[in-house]
Amino acid sequence: MRIVCPFCGERELGEFTYLGDAKPMRPEAGASEDEVFDYVYLRDNAAGQTSEHWYHGGGCRAWLKVTRNTLTHEISAVEPAAGVGARQVAK
């Protein structure tokens, strides 16, 4: 498997670390226990397109949002993950 890092170019799987589903967004301060519980534990188990967090630890140390198809393993997009994990990015 190979991932095209937007900063480093195409690199081999061994340079990256998988974290998990990139869909859940961290609730704002003051969120209820239920909301945070969902964020921490509840995941879709999608057969098809998913977005995932990958870390380019063997390269530029960027966290990436990788759009991948769990049925074909095809990677259709790789973007910097800046801010995608926050429900609301503070100013």
Add this chain to the structure above:
Amino acid sequence: MTSSQSHRLTSGGLIDRSVPLNFRFDGKAFSGFQGDTLASALIANGVKLVGRSFKYHRPRGILTAGSEEPNALVELRTGARREPNTKATTAELYDGLEAASQNRWPSLRHDVMSVNQLFAPIFVAGFYYKTFMWPAKFWEAIYEPAIRRAAGLGRASGIADPDHYDKAWAHCDVLIAGSGPAGLAAALAAGRAGARVILCEEDFVPGGRLLSDGGTIDGVPAAEWLSRTLAELADMPDVRIMTRTALFGVYDGGTYGAIERVNDHLPSPPQHQVRQRLWRIVAKRCVVAAGAIERPIVFAGNDTPGVMMASAMRTYVARYAATPAKRLALFTNNEDGWRTVETALGAGLQIAAVIDARSEVSPAHRSLASKGGFPVLHGSVRGVDGGKDGVRKIAVSLTGGARAEVEADGLAVSGGWNPAVGLTSYHRGRPKWQNDISAFVPDGAPPGMVAAGAANGDFGLGACLSQGFAAGAAAARDTGHSGTVGIAPAADDEAFSLTPLWHVAGKGKAFVDYQHDVTASDIELAQREGFESVEHLKRYTTLGMATDQGKTSNVAGLAIMAAVSGRSIPETGTTIYRPPYVPVAIGAFAGHHRDETFHATRLTPSHHWAAEQGAIFVDTGLWKRAQWYPRAGEKDWLESVTREVKAVRGGVGFCDVSTLGKIDVHGPDAGAFLDRVYINTFSSLAVGKARYGLMLREDGIVYDDGTTSRLAEDHYFLTTTTAKAGLVMQHLEFCRQVLFPELDVQLTSVSDQWAQFSIAGPKTRDLLREIVDPAEDLSNEGFPFMGAREVALRGGLRARLFRISFSGEMAFEISVPARFGDAMARNLMLAGAPFGVTPYGTEALGVMRVEKGHIAGPELSGTTTAADLGLGKMMSTKKDYIGRVMAGREALVAPDRQVVVGIKPTDKARRLRSGAHIIPKGQTPGPGNDQGYVTSVCFSPTSDQWIGLALVERGRERIGEIVHGHDPLRGEDYDVELCNPVFYDPDGGRQRG
């Protein structure tokens, strides 16, 4: 000394008669020639019996001439290099080769276990499940060992492999699997277009079937075209032909696995060379020109030595000038099988008869028969009379019901050809059925891959050349190479005309899977018992599960299943194809990751100095850390460690703590950032101060701890535990980039940049004054407890100095650039000599932290909360931070949680060990009253007894209570008293003094 090569033709073949090679098989001396395989050399010496079968110990001969071989498996080499289950058909002959047959005792010709044939009824499909069911405990004790002894094939050497294996990467535009006509044509086109090409060929000579079948290409003999083509390819700098290299797997993103048998053709690899190399090849396009595999027809006695695939028979005659039979018969259901007759006649061999299952035979072949003086029998082979010495007679059922007998010493069989669909099917591809060749062909392929020629179901030489050429040209074009490719090589297509025939009913065992001894009746039995799905069939009968992966057996097996279950073959379907295409040694996957190079080794900056001191090192992750420094006369580690602890507590000592993770945090929002990742507050930390911090995971459990100092308004220096150094960096980057991108903060890992030493003990200041520039104020007022700042050393070097203490003593940690770490250790020894400075290792460090009640790895176990560790008060209520909400969950704040508490044995002489369970006193230990466990222990020189830390239910409310330590693993039971975890200087006066 050697036998005569009685079955070698006097001329012809691709062997070098000027290079004779001596070898031994089962101890007997033989000779062959350069260019032989072990199989061809055995054939040239008239050897027909090469092994015993897996279950029934039936005599077996050589069936094929390639990597699909199910029978001729041998132990190659001796001693530590002995390699079991090696195919004689792919093992290149070398001078001095030694091989032994397998699965026989005491000898190949007189095998005691062949009595298994008499018990054949119990070895039917599913026999493991049926026969050895009861009593259950007999399975492990009796049945399984007995079966393994009886049914095992080769023996592993049992000695460490003395050879090296390598792993390498390669990149190309166009990867080609196979160097037959299709593969070479693809390489020509892609190479001429300018693409970077890698062509992998598992054989040691390129050419594929051209080497055995010849033909005419572009008006010249195939051999001439082959050498011309190889010369042209050799002149192309971007075309690389890798022989002895089998492409075995396809992975995501155009990554392919290949195994190169670099030095398997030599007795042992030359010095500094590897035996095998595992390639990971990244290719934009891949042309699979892996050819096809001829398939057997299933009939009684089809495993008799001397029964051989027709294409293999002519390979041995044409390529190796070795004659498997003097008088042979052919059993075929297609036109291609007849080529063996042509080759045999050309070599002067006798043809006993051709048994053709089809109703029509071409006029050309009819006249060949009359010219050669042999009969063409329309019908099929129903039995073979023969044994370990080979075929004697062949029983034939003629169309119409009559019977005939043919006397022959060899039987060539052709049931048609199966395209090698493995590579195209490894991504769950299901091949489709093609009626005209009665075979499965690729139905699509992984992205970027295409099959050409015989691998695509087009067997004709002309089709192979034109398809391969077109595929190579297209692949080059797709990868941006548009050079002129010229015209495709041209040749005629041979007739194939096949009438499917899978199984001839008859008396006696008819084998489908030779290597696993699966017969036609096993498949019928599986169907009767309901194992009709091909995946069930495979697992119930073990069809196709041997090392050959069913290359010669799978399609025949499911054709028989289709027939008995009344379905068509495509309805019956295929099992899922999985790599590897050929067996790959685990050693090749490991490569150099074994023994001392299993993983990288990290050395602390003072490692070499510590080694000079005779330090004992301990592995902590990748690190080697000094564990203690033994001195002459000390009888054990405990004596050394106790001395080190006393020296620190009574004077001064130092310890390399560079393995801690170190991260520089810069930026105007650095403080705000740290507030969000630690449970306590750092934005309020004064410049020049350090503070202990605790991080949680988002689920509320403690993640890591460490000391963080503020060196400037916008600069913090954060430390992590040794174990979590990399993970904390990754976690903080996640927080910074993904969760809090609005914060202006940067993280820099500086773990490797700073050598850090802990200097501890009441004389620490005295020692430091010898090291630090006298202008620096180290007094308690000038550098108070938890102070942190940059200082100048004598000589001008800048260092970071932190007044922090893990030992509970007056202590500093000093950081210098890593390249000065070695010098710093030596300087500390020199400058500290007047004060009796003592280097101490991780053991003494651990003893002092337990004495001081500090938590470490055993308590940061991934199950404990801040409150469990006695650090609940650090959790700020004024800010949001990672893990805050989840840490408040009911179960994580329950009053009966197991919390850290001190323990000491009531018997002062008793040794403690980690892992013992804590049980209420007077109760019988059991899961119902298990209240926790001992996490850390040490012999405390300060308390003069063993002490420990434990996680105990409501532990902090039970100080003073006597509980029971229960250690069933070591068979120990004793009483301990729960106590304050801070055994040493509980009010902290020493570290602040």
